[in-house]
Amino acid sequence: MPEEIAISVEELVKSFDGHVVLDGVNLQVRRGETMVVMGGSGCGKSTLLRHMIGSIFPDSGRVVLLGEDLNELDGAGLDRLRLRFGILFQSGALFNSMTVGENVALPLVEHTELDPATIEIMVKMKLEAVGLREHADKMPAQISGGMKKRAGLARALALDPEILFYDEPSAGLDPVTSAEIDQLIMDLSGKLGVTSVVVTHEMDSAFRIASRMAMLDRGRVVAVGTPAEFRDSADPMVKQFINGLAEGPITARRQESNYEEDILGVSPRHGR
DSSP states (O other): OOTTEEEEEEEEEEEETTEEEEEEEEEEEETTOEEEEEOSTTSSHHHHHHHHTTSSOOSEEEEEETTEEGGGOOHHHHHHHHTTEEEEOTTOOOOTTSOHHHHHHHHHHHHOOOOHHHHHHHHHHHHHHTTOGGGTTSOGGGSOHHHHHHHHHHHHTTTOOSEEEEESTTTTOOHHHHHHHHHHHHHHHHHHOOEEEEEOOOHHHHHHHOSEEEEEETTEEEEEEOHHHHHTOOOHHHHHHHHTOSSSHHHHHHHHSOHHHHHHSOOTTTTO
16 A cells, blocks of 8 residues: 555445445545545445444455554454554543543553653643643533543544544534634644544535545445535535535435335335
8 A cells, every 4th residue: 555545445345234334435545634524324434434443344345544454453453553543432432430631641541651740741731732731630521512522632642643533523512612623633634744534524614624525425435525626516416415405316316215115115016
């Protein structure tokens, strides 16, 4: 894999209970860029993210992450590779029984042999990077949703990862807080050179932070390009999605589904 490619997704196929969720996905993420993966609910973007971090594995195809084929790694190999990336979960996923500072310190305690004084300094540095240094001693219940996201991001940064994965970082936030999170993502990419993969359906956020964008529909990548290329796209599906239009190929496809067949399990045309 070329050195400039951080993640290569190749012909990825995944089904659950006979339902195809990913249907031959191909996507490459370059080092240092922010790749936004977007699409409607159920399009497969979260499933794609789970494959990228090695929490599930494909029926066929592969993910090559930082030069390593995830299909070929055992448990120890996956654990070693996971130290090279961080994840910001949708809810922040903080441990409620630990302070903000203790949450950020946890990866350092578990995966390094640093002394407590050094860990304390590093925790302050990570919290300062997300604007939360003065809130280190607070419990998660004492801070807002946006602050929880920032604390989760500080924890994701604890081991100085090469890649950051974000699962709906703006979900549930007001517009101002959402813009602050977006600015953090851009600052981290610019200052640290971190490769970022952001799963979202928030268009304002997507166009603000993306170096490139990929749109999924029914388990396939239907478009990849820069924000400018997406804005200028002549593809009716892309135009409908990014502009939030009520009419277009996405809604037309839903209207074409046969109501009687769906409800009764019969085909009126063939009488069964």
